[in-house]
Structures are given as C-alpha cells and as structure tokens.
C-alpha cells in the first residue's frame with residue numbers, strides 16, 4: 001500500500017474579529033514595494049464597509065471585485081491572471097480571496113497560474129502543476145464548501161468541470177472569522193451549509209472511509225446537526241460552529257472522496273450552470289436509495305428551515321442534453337467508486353443515471 005502524503009494549510013487563525021489582523025499577517029510577506037497584494041473580493045461586498053473598510057491598501061495593492069453569480073471558469077482565471085500581470089510591476093506578493101467557495105477557488109487558481117505557463121485548463125486534473133504558487137490567503141465569508149482547507153480548486157473548462165488538484169493548491173494562510181458570515185441570506189446559508197453536511201454523509205458512507213476521514217467527518221456531522229436541527233444555539237455560536245464544520249468536513253474528504261450527490265451535481269452544473277450548493281441539495285433530496293439515513297435527516301432540516309427546492313429542472317431536457325450530463329457525471333470515477341465500490345459500473349449504468357436525473 002502506498003499512502004498519499006498530503007499538504008495542509010500551514011497557518012490558520014480562528015476567532016470573531018480576527019479579520020482585523022489581516023494587515024499584520026500580510027506585512028512580513030510583502031516581497032517589495034513593487035510587488036503588491038491583490039485582493040479578490042466578492043462583489044457583494046463592494047459597498048459594504050464592514051469588510052472593505054478593514055482592508056488597508058499600501059503601495060500598488062489592489063482590490064479586484066468579482067461576481068460570484070457564476071462559478072469559476074478556466075477562461076476567467078486566465079483573464080484575471082492577464083489583468084494582474086498587466087497592472088503590476090513585479091509578480092504580486094500574494095493573492096487574498098475573500099468570499100465563498102467561488103472566491104476561494106479563484107484565488108487559489110490565480111495564485112497557481114501566476115507562476116505556471118499556459119492556460120488554467122491545462123492543469124485540470126491531478127498533480128499537473130509544476131511550480132509552487134505565489135503566497136495565497138483564503139478568507140471565507142460563508143461556511144460549508146471546505147474550499148478553505150482543500151487541495152483542489154474546482155473550475156469549469158471548455159470540456160470538463162474538474163479541479164486543479166495539487167500540492168500547491170492549498171492556502172498558505174486561512175483566516176476563519178465567523179463574524180464575516182453574519183449577512184449571508186438564509187437560503188444561501190442553507191445550500192452552502194448543506195454542502196458540508198453532504199460532504200460528511202458521502203465521506204462517512206463511502207468505501208474509501210478510514211479513521212482519518214471518519215473522525216473529521218463525525219465531528220463535522222455533529223456540528224451540522226447542532227446547527228441545522230438544534231434549537232439551543234445563539235446566532236453567534238451557530239456561525240462559529242458552522243465555520244468549524246466546514247473545515248472538518250473539508251478535512252474529512254482530503255483522505256477520502258465525495259459521492260453520488262457530487263457526481264450528479266457536477267453534471268447539472270456543467271450543463272445548466274446550477275450552482276454547487278443548491279445543485280447538491282436538488283440531487284441529494286432524491287438519493288434515499290443510496291443514503292437512506294442521510295436523506296431522511298436532510299429532509300428534516302429542509303422542513304425545519306422552510307426551504308423549497310426547485311423542481312423539474314431536468315424535465316424538459318433533450319436526450320442529447322441528458323447524455324452530456326450523464327457523461328460528465330460518469331467520468332468522475334473516484335467519486336462513484338467511493339460511493340458504490342469497485343463494481344460501481346454495474347450499479348450506476350447510464351440508463352439508471354438518466355432515470356435519476358429525470359426525477360429532478
């Protein structure tokens with residue numbers, strides 16, 4: 001057995017208000033006055049002083065506001081890298097991503113592509129990155145994806161939706177300040193939070209499970225239950241706990257994999273642009289057959305928070321469109337193998353997958 005040797009986020013700060021320390025954390029990392037820090041910030045914060053007034057810009061530092069309306073694309077990463085090269089005198093001192101999974105993934109990908117030749121699409125896959133990325137910092141403002149700890153950055157490219165999985169992908173520094181999540185809209189809180197819950201279920205029910213993944217997964221699952229099913233938590237405690245659940249959920253899949261819901265929601269996302277959080281929810285709602293207990297609890301959480309998921313999003317798709325989705329989904333072999341075991345192809349045939357999609 002050859003065990004994988006994974007990198008981890010080497011520095012992490014946790015606490016309400018810890019975002020105030022950003023300037024102190026970055027100062028020693030400045031390479032020269034011509035090598036700026038570039039902040040990639042979700043444009044939802046453009047006129048939000050709570051975040052922006054606490055980013056202090058010196059020398060040539062810049063904030064680039066980016067919309068998270070759509071999930072990151074390889075072409076978008078290439079454009080950002082091009083813009084940054086043109087606007088800076090020297091290679092930047094660092095890239096700081098502030099936002100949800102979308103901004104965190106963009107920051108990771110941009111940091112990689114500033115030191116690696118070619119286009120982002122060339123690096124979608126496993127261990128294709130040759131040079132270390134520039135220093136990059138992740139600051140989540142919504143909890144659930146685990147993108148703050150993961151070794152991947154999920155990108156939609158011209159012919160696939162696949163991450164850049166590499167030892168250079170994880171952040172050099174993460175700031176976990178749960179207070180930053182205080183204005184997340186309720187439905188989005190649920191969808192992104194459920195991404196974490198689904199990570200736990202898929203990891204804990206998977207065939208790749210081991211004690212490393214199990215211990216993180218169980219911790220994250222307990223926190224999710226407290227947050228989404230309990231009645232005792234204050235708003236602050238709930239924000240704190242969900243942020244830690246996201247972290248642990250992400251740690252759990254470092255050494256295992258996600259499963260059926262993720263494999264299917266990648267198909268939805270590729271064809272219809274359905275976003276990760278809500279897409280996972282739409283899919284998971286129909287997966288009793290694979291995750292009976294997990295889906296039961298999911299439905300209880302949905303009920304409790306009065307969440308109404310879209311229905312019939314695949315009802316009017318042509319066979320050709322369904323086939324595109326099915327191909328994208330079935331290409332994610334490790335996810336299916338984790339979910340259903342070595343003989344997964346016998347269980348999840350294209351026909352079976354089509355039936356499932358048609359229910360959604």
Ligand code: NAD
Nearest residue numbers: 044071100101102141142145147150152154183184192276
């Ligand atoms: P997101 O980043 O797309 O944000 C969702 C919405 O919430 C956006 O409208 C955003 O503007 C808003 N928002 C974020 N923080 C806010 C705040 N504090 N106040 C008000 N509004 C706020 O959503 P997400 O669910 O965090 O991320 C999804 C993305 O993460 C997908 O692209 C997915 O592929 C990726 N992802 C990556 C990994 C990984 O390991 N790299 C894992 C899971 C998901």
Ligand code: ZN
Nearest residue numbers: 145195199262
């Ligand atoms: Zn996910």
